[in-house]
Amino acid sequence: MADERSQAERWISFAAGIVTPVTLVSALLFYFGYVSARSQYEYFGIDVDTIGLSTQDYVMRSPQPLSVPLLVLMLLAVAALLLHKAIHPTPVAVRRAARITVVILLIGVACLLAYPLIGQAAYYALVVPAVIGLSAAVLAYLTYLRGKADPTAGSQRVLIVLLAAVTVTCAFWTAATTAQYTGRGLAKSDARHPNRFPVVILDTKEKLALRSPGIEETALRAGAGQTFNYRYRGLRLLVVGENRLFLVPANWSASNTTVVLPLDSSIRVQFQFENDPP
Known part of the structure; x- marks a missing residue:
């Protein structure tokens, strides 16, 4: 023992x-x-x-x-x-x-x-x-x-x-x-070198008051089953947090802001392919 x-x-x-x-x-x-x-x-x-x-x-x-x-x-x-x-x-x-x-x-x-x-x-x-x-x-x-x-x-x-x-x-x-x-x-x-970040195409139900230059806002046409009304281009994915997305404009400027969005059904996100054909 x-x-x-x-x-x-x-x-x-x-x-x-x-x-x-x-x-x-x-x-x-x-x-x-x-x-x-x-x-x-x-x-x-x-x-x-x-x-x-x-x-x-x-x-x-x-x-x-x-x-x-x-x-x-x-x-x-x-x-x-x-x-x-x-x-x-x-x-x-x-x-x-x-x-x-x-x-x-x-x-x-x-x-x-x-x-x-x-x-x-x-x-x-x-x-x-x-x-x-x-x-x-x-x-x-x-x-x-x-x-x-x-x-x-x-x-x-x-x-x-x-x-x-x-x-x-x-x-x-x-x-x-x-x-x-x-x-x-x-x-x-x-x-x-913002091209290191993925290109994001963002659709939202409500209009976002984004002030950073270079971000394009487009109103989506209403249609049957269409719940998203606005599309934003010119954004890059900085980091994915805990149920949140942190997006930055594609071009740096001292007046830019980081956009923080909840990762839920209130937004629709598309990640664009890199322009590098196989």
Whole structure:
């Protein structure tokens, strides 16, 4: 009985060791996908929470905004490993490098504290965490080298752990900022190339007061069994939400608006073929 309980405990511990990292990764993917989608649809005047995207939708959107930060982090890790194997610094060189790194770190912290003054500067949210995170990582490495070269200096584990925490926090901040920039970049790219969206021909029972330029309204002729009275052309499908359609004009303009319609019997939607014969 004791052996069975011990084996069951081992299986539970093993499963927990797998589930916890998977849950953490899924949460991070959801967060970065949400940040990117929020920035993307804000460009079209939509609060992403009104669309009703699922958790899976956000997770599926996360690889694109995360690809660049992950690639940069991997390249930096490879470069750091190669540099570690190639150099043999002297204690004097380590101390000098540490002083320079501390100065750079203090500059980054000063910029962080000066957010009310310079927080609106271009790329502030990307440059400041990158400077703080990289300098903290370098300082942690130099602290490790100093402790290895001088055993009498005492344990520096607490300092290294704190600097590692600063590095991870700044990496998270940088990745979130990159996801935000990626979402806005995707939105602007979509606005420049609206042909990426499906062409929508919309029939409605009531007249829509659409103010965006380029949208054509046609009154449909009354007939037996005809319940739709107006047809609209010049619209593209931006996204399908929870029982709703989000439509945008085919040509971008600052005066455009996003049309939100219920996906029910009050409208009739046709999706036009692409002009690309087989």
